[in-house]
Amino acid sequence: MLRVDQAGEFGATRIYAGQLAVMGGRHRAARDIARMASQEERHRARFDALMTERRVRPTLLAPVWNVAGFALGAATALIGPEAAMACTAAIETEIDRHYGAQLDRLGDADPELGDMITEFRAEEVEHRETALAAGAERVPAYPLLSAATRLGCRMAIGLSERI
Numbered sequence: 144m145l146r147v148d149q150a151g152e153f154g155a156t157r158i159y160a161g162q163l164a165v166m167g168g169r170h171r172a173a174r175d176i177a178r179m180a181s182q183e184e185r186h187r188a189r190f191d192a193l194m195t196e197r198r199v200r201p202t203l204l205a206p207v208w209n210v211a212g213f214a215l216g217a218a219t220a221l222i223g224p225e226a227a228m229a230c231t232a233a234i235e236t237e238i239d240r241h242y243g244a245q246l247d248r249l250g251d252a253d254p255e256l257g258d259m260i261t262e263f264r265a266e267e268v269e270h271r272e273t274a275l276a277a278g279a280e281r282v283p284a285y286p287l288l289s290a291a292t293r294l295g296c297r298m299a300i301g302l303s304e305r306i
């Protein structure tokens with residue numbers, strides 16, 4: 144669980160880094176993105192610390208998520224701020240599901256991890272709301288873009304759990 148969660152938070156920081164690299168500070172959306180990015184940074188750092196403490200090795204796919212995350216962020220931002228937000232809305236929908244499923248599996252087995260997931264999940268849901276409020280659904284072909292991003296996200300989760 145820790146391995147995949149740290150991979151996801153790392154990927155999230157890379158997506159937002161790609162978006163901010165393209166958008167700079169010009170767009171109003173950039174302020175929202177910078178705020179969400181700093182929360183992802185905090186999530187990743189806390190999973191990093193717990194992994195070190197528990198001697199969990201990180202996913203071997205980190206170099207892939209490094210590049211793929213940045214590319215996804217940059218590509219969506221190149222389409223426009225609403226596409227960037229559509230990407231966030233899609234991913235956070237999957238992450239909400241993913242963290243929810245983990246919490247169901249955990250029960251009270253690991254309160255330290257469970258509390259972290261609960262806290263981060265609430266912030267991911269806020270990110271989704273922020274993205275929707277910023278016009279994610281106004282992007283042309285939103286259902287297609289959203290479905291493709293969610294599929295990619297589920298595949299990344301599945302791979303990071305195994306490798």
Ligand SMILES: [Fe+2]
Binds near residue numbers: 155183186263267
């Ligand atoms: Fe996060």
Ligand SMILES: [Fe+2]
Binds near residue numbers: 179235266
């Ligand atoms: Fe997030």
